Amino acid sequence: MASSAVPDIVIGRLPVYLRALNYMAEAGQEITSSHELGQKLGISSAQIRKDLSHFGEFGKQGTGYRISHLQEQLKRILKVDREWEVALVGIGDLGHAVARYNGFKNRGFRISMLFDSDPSKIGTRIDELEILDAVKLKEQLRARNIQVVMIAVPAAHAQQVADDCIEAGVHAILNYAPITLTVPPGIKAQHLDPVVYLQRMSYYL
Amino acid sequence: MASSAVPDIVIGRLPVYLRALNYMAEAGQEITSSHELGQKLGISSAQIRKDLSHFGEFGKQGTGYRISHLQEQLKRILKVDREWEVALVGIGDLGHAVARYNGFKNRGFRISMLFDSDPSKIGTRIDELEILDAVKLKEQLRARNIQVVMIAVPAAHAQQVADDCIEAGVHAILNYAPITLTVPPGIKAQHLDPVVYLQRMSYYL
DNA sequence: TAGATTGTTAATCGATTAACAATC
DNA sequence: TAGATTGTTAATCGATTAACAATC
8 A cells, every 4th residue: 555546647747737727816817627627637527527627516507617726725725825945956046046046935845954065155145045055964854854856957966965854854856957866755746857858759759 | 651650659769769778888788689678668578679670670588689789770760860950049048048948969959050049148158159139030941941940939939930840951850948839730749838748647646 | 595516436448567489 | 517697478457538417
């Protein structure tokens, strides 16, 4: 019984549904249907209804879904009806851009700690947030009870950083380094190597 | 017969295999097995062998795979045994970091054009590469016969940029903007919204 | 009411895994 | 040879889709 009742692949689609609902809501739209949502996302309406049915009944026959209600429900299901404090390790060009990225706002996450090992960076600030010494990573993560970390260090150091984070109680790691992290059961890791995504497309060129 | 003989999901794993092989090769390793590779990636050895079997026989019974040979074959299959010229549209913080990212090297891609619409950026350079006026996007892409584009503009503009790129002959789009792009059949798009990946993990927290 | 859309079932489709003969 | 690992088959497992009763 290590596996959850709801398939991973279903969970993986929920954030995409939520994002699309956010745009509809911003545009002032109040109601949508599985058919409309599916068209926008390139997914069948049956799949959307099936996915949602794992969690309850959120729509109304003949009408569809009230967008604000479905947003709330998806946020609750995904546990982003709160704000998770996120630590970012590695403040190179990419880490810097991630630290300044304002796309986390209102989507469940807030970068609240920055770490680097470069003495010329330690103590400086990005938008008021101080860059801390990576030597103190473990104790600081523990002290703040951080559960979510983003890693933007060079590939050669990413596994060690991940290991330290996990030791400090982190349960979710978003890894920008181009290497597959090995993590123990119960710990989640996601990988964001742009070249992997490019190569998935070049096959078809 | 719109679907290819090899499932998308298989193609999607090949870049991950290739990346792992690259690291093994860098470390001086010459031979690996489906079992070893599977352990490193958290994938069953049977799946790796099955995936590779779509394309030929690359191993030797009793021994495993010669890493250099498998690298070459995967590069050929993924069409990254060459260097694709990539245009990057949107040079904000994130685009700037992507432009300076050196992880594309030797993996099949090279950023060769930069575009932005901000007059204060147009004409300036990032590592020798000039930022061009986004107004000329379509004609410039056509002139250089660009097939691959990365989009790092605000979400509100991403679909329009994608439409323009496709009109100019682009077939593969890597989208950093937090919005699902709608693209016609035959055009590939991949999405890199970090929040989607964070939300896929927060469900399990 | 008539039309539309949900939630759900059952059937189809496709992917993963276990097992093993082949063979290095 | 003995041990190891591939490539492949068949079975299992899981995901997607089509269809429709329920109902707004």
